[in-house]
Amino acid sequence: MSKDLRDDSEEATEITASLNALHIQKRQDYLQWDDYFMATAILSSKRSKDPSTQVGACIVDKHKRIVAIGYNGFPRNCSDDVFPWSKDSDSDSIENKNMYVVHAEANAILNGNGASLDGTRLYTTLFPCNECTKLIIQSGIRNILYISDKYSDKPTYRASKRMLNAVGIIYQQHVPTQRQIVINFDDFTQQQPK
Numbered sequence: 485m486s487k488d489l490r491d492d493s494e495e496a497t498e499i500t501a502s503l504n505a506l507h508i509q510k511r512q513d514y515l516q517w518d519d520y521f522m523a524t525a526i527l528s529s530k531r532s533k534d535p536s537t538q539v540g541a542c543i544v545d546k547h548k549r550i551v552a553i554g555y556n557g558f559p560r561n562c563s564d565d566v567f568p569w570s571k572d573s574d575s576d577s578i579e580n581k582n583m584y585v586v587h588a589e590a591n592a593i594l595n596g597n598g599a600s601l602d603g604t605r606l607y608t609t610l611f612p613c614n615e616c617t618k619l620i621i622q623s624g625i626r627n628i629l630y631i632s633d634k635y636s637d638k639p640t641y642r643a644s645k646r647m648l649n650a651v652g653i654i655y656q657q658h659v660p661t662q663r664q665i666v667i668n669f670d671d672f673t674q675q676q677p678k
């Protein structure tokens with residue numbers, strides 16, 4: 485390497501070091517988009533009252549804008565304290581929660597406030613069932629990212645994949661770029677001016 489080039493690269497390193505010291509370089513550990521949207525779905529799932537499985541969903545348009553969020557729960561005005569959370573009784577029983585729960589994906593689609601969902605991506609913490617898949621297809625969602633596929637052997641979920649494959653909606657398991665995201669309210673309440 486010529487002396488001039490070495491001098492230049494040394495100077496660049498020094499400038500980077502000075503900028504780092506002044507904290508005016510952009511942060512490197514910011515959330516990646518897919519992690520951000522899936523984390524939003526996870527945060528939404530925390531609102532669910534279902535004692536066994538909490539599901540969250542987040543719908544994002546092509547401009548990376550969140551257009552809707554949802555989680556699994558009973559329909560509006562069907563009290564969480566009156567309707568049953570059990571699924572022990574047989575599936576046809578009116579004491580089975582599945583008679584009443586609106587799935588996270590369905591709630592997200594319904595929460596879209598009438599905005600077109602054409603060409604959007606769905607981030608969901610659990611693979612969509614066949615009923616939600618019908619809504620996903622009809623609403624124009626084109627991609628699905630999910631975390632868990634724990635019910636993949638059930639006919640309901642096999643039917644989902646059959647429909648998704650038939651219409652060419654792409655689904656893939658989300659691979660996070662960071663293992664965890666910690667939310668600590670104290671980080672903000674104790675923030676000082678810099």
Ligand SMILES: Nc1ccn([C@H]2C[C@H](O)[C@@H](COP(=O)(O)O)O2)c(=O)n1
Nearest residue numbers: 536537539556585587588611612613
């Ligand atoms: N893709 C899905 C699948 C299920 N849900 C909801 C429906 C129930 O509230 C709960 C599953 O309960 P489990 O059978 O595990 O006791 O999750 C959903 O919202 N989206």
Ligand SMILES: [Zn+2]
Nearest residue numbers: 587612613616
């Ligand atoms: Zn569903």
